[in-house]
Amino acid sequence: MVQKRLEVKQDEKKVYDIVIKDTFQGLTEELEAFDIEKKRLCIVTERNVSSYYLNEIHELLNEACRQVDIFIFQEGEASKNLDTVSQLYRYLIQHKYDRKDMLIALGGGVVGDLTGFTAATYLRGIDFVQVPTSLLSQVDSSIGGKTGVDFQSYKNMVGAFYMPKLVYININTLKTLSEREFHSGLGEVIKHGLIQDRKYYEWVKANREAIAARNPEAMAVMVEGSCRIKRAVVEEDPKEQGIRAFLNFGHTFGHSIEKLMDFRLTHGECVGIGCILAADMSRRRNYISQEEYEDIVNIFKYFDFPEIPQELDSRDIVRETRHDKKMEHGAIKFILLRAVGEADIYKDVTEEEMLSVFRSRNEEKEAGGRA
Numbered sequence: 001m002v003q004k005r006l007e008v009k010q011d012e013k014k015v016y017d018i019v020i021k022d023t024f025q026g027l028t029e030e031l032e033a034f035d036i037e038k039k040r041l042c043i044v045t046e047r048n049v050s051s052y053y054l055n056e057i058h059e060l061l062n063e064a065c066r067q068v069d070i071f072i073f074q075e076g077e078a079s080k081n082l083d084t085v086s087q088l089y090r091y092l093i094q095h096k097y098d099r100k101d102m103l104i105a106l107g108g109g110v111v112g113d114l115t116g117f118t119a120a121t122y123l124r125g126i127d128f129v130q131v132p133t134s135l136l137s138q139v140d141s142s143i144g145g146k147t148g149v150d151f152q153s154y155k156n157m158v159g160a161f162y163m164p165k166l167v168y169i170n171i172n173t174l175k176t177l178s179e180r181e182f183h184s185g186l187g188e189v190i191k192h193g194l195i196q197d198r199k200y201y202e203w204v205k206a207n208r209e210a211i212a213a214r215n216p217e218a219m220a221v222m223v224e225g226s227c228r229i230k231r232a233v234v235e236e237d238p239k240e241q242g243i244r245a246f247l248n249f250g251h252t253f254g255h256s257i258e259k260l261m262d263f264r265l266t267h268g269e270c271v272g273i274g275c276i277l278a279a280d281m282s283r284r285r286n287y288i289s290q291e292e293y294e295d296i297v298n299i300f301k302y303f304d305f306p307e308i309p310q311e312l313d314s315r316d317i318v319r320e321t322r323h324d325k326k327m328e329h330g331a332i333k334f335i336l337l338r339a340v341g342e343a344d345i346y347k348d349v350t351e352e353e354m355l356s357v358f359r360s361r362n363e364e365k366e367a368g369g370r371a
Helices: 027-034 047-062 082-094 109-124 135-141 171-176 179-196 198-206 208-212 216-236 243-248 251-260 267-284 290-302 314-323 351-370
Strands: 003-010 013-021 040-046 067-073 102-107 127-132 146-151 154-161 166-170 334-339 342-346
Touching (some): 003 216, 027 047, 027 127, 040 109, 047 102, 067 082, 082 109, 082 146, 102 109, 109 127, 109 146, 109 154, 127 135, 135 171, 135 179, 135 216, 154 251, 166 171, 179 216, 179 243, 179 267, 179 334, 179 342, 198 208, 198 216, 198 290, 208 216, 208 290, 216 243, 243 251, 243 342, 251 267, 251 334, 267 290, 314 351
Parallel strands (some): 013 166, 040 067, 040 102, 102 127, 127 166
Antiparallel strands (some): 003 013, 146 154, 334 342
């Protein structure tokens, strides 16, 4: 049986636990610490996830708390907006939710981000719990208190830092993910090793077959390893004033591609493409070696990450980076690798340097085709 617990602290005080198990059976016990027998709980989820886990979660909670309600919205990034938040506000108001009640975010990153933002802003703050079911949300988006929604076509442009009361991870939910969804989450896993922990990155490479097979032991080690890295970063920098920005490695290009593709590629796929491009920039600056760069390309290739979509113009991708929310005084805070396992913030990346990376990738592809 898998049973792991990590504490997330701020100023030496515990803020919440990350609980990692291979069942949902411990969820009620964890929530009893918050006096749920007196509370209304609203499970917020999306249609696809609800078909797998909603009945089980509802039955568990219904026996333990005052009232359980369910709010379901259409799955996908297209629902991660203020319209859906407004619908959830209305639902909570109609069901008389007050500040003592609680929201349960059951699903992937879209559910967690949207529920967290609603919790942060409804009645100026209501408790919420993350129950992430996708790999990407388990290792990344559920941890650290970043919440938000997309505004028009701009990703995560509206949001708040707001901590959950608990993150409860059931690694068995990874079994129901499609290959594409599972591999998408691995973009964040690989990224964590690249920016913060070379040993973890080497472990991922060495255990790639077990990871691809979703071996339960490998899943437990991998999820815990990524959670430890994310926890360490957000504890040191809870509101992204310093090293938390390292977590954006691959995201500047990734978010641009994601938007230009109208979200037809997953977030993780775009992050993977962005990681390769950022690694290429690190190589061109002689921060990492050619061999290390090729190693990074190959591990993403092993997990079937896509190439840069051919229909995109590199100039449009570079232009779109100017809309990135991580801009500071007109300069992009670009995250590059000082070395494998070490990242840093660079504000001297030019548009020409970005464009040269795309030219370099095209030349590599052409050379590979001729070979």
